[in-house]
Amino acid sequence: MLSILPILRIIITIAGLYAAASIAAVLYGMDYGNFSDVVSKAKIAFAGTTGLGLSLTFIVIVAWRWIWWLVPPLNRWIFPDLNGTWDMEIHWHNAEGKSGKIAALAHIKQTILTISMEVTSPGSESETLIAQAQKDKNSGRAQLYYVFNVFPNNTNPGSGPPYQGAAILKLSNSASDEISGNYWTSAKTSGHYFLRKQHS
Template sequence: MWQWIPKLNDWVFPDLNGKWTVDIYWNWGNKSGEKIATAFIKQSLLKLSIELSSDESESETLMVTPHKDAQSSRPGLYYIYRNVSTAGAVKKQDPHIGAAILKVSQESNDVLRGNYFTDRSTNGHYTMRRTAEI
């Protein structure tokens, strides 16, 4: 839809469709680290989903809600997901639920950043960079 009506990026919400490289900075107890993942965002006027996967796990979207900040109108996403270990994961983890608040960068619609937390007491932040349109 956005390719035919580019003004939707300004009027409604930015087009986030595409493949994204994700840097995940995590904290778990007294441990911390970084994990690289890939996300595919699929967006229409009525639906939005994020499929995120790394070498150890995959996340399925439970809910994604686009929003705009009440004061600045900066676009963002409220994202709730379920993460499960992949069959080939070296360290299998129990499935867990997480939530993130992501904001579109003020410089580009090709960068999303935000914090996350999970039901297993982990937290951290994401930096997502679009690599390709789908």
């Protein structure tokens, strides 16, 4: 979501403007002949700036999901909250012409700054290397660019070593709980992911 909403820059800008305004107000109203007045007002300005920074940090880390829940259009205007467990279908084919379908579970963890997806299937597990959430510049459709490591379970001699892959996933235009897209791997396999979110 960082590419959608450059939140760190927003926090730094707001905190910086608040600090500058506080310092200006303190300097303007300060009784320079009274040292205790100078110290007292400096403490107030510092406390206000610190409190604002902590409040904004809390919103970024924790409260953003409450805000998204209270204001559902934010899922369209900025980026959807994808946190949760997703049922996943992996449609695959390899260089030898073999193909098939595997059922898996995807666990998406998202903050307002980061997003990751771990996938567990009967034969392997994967972890995120890089994930970038953004919106299509033309359609505004939510997308997830995802690079990952796959670790085979090695339950048989042909399991092979770990390998890397990449996928471009897009949120469905018709359903906010469906994601799909194509993937490719360094093991010379490719295919299609289809995910549907579990609802508790």
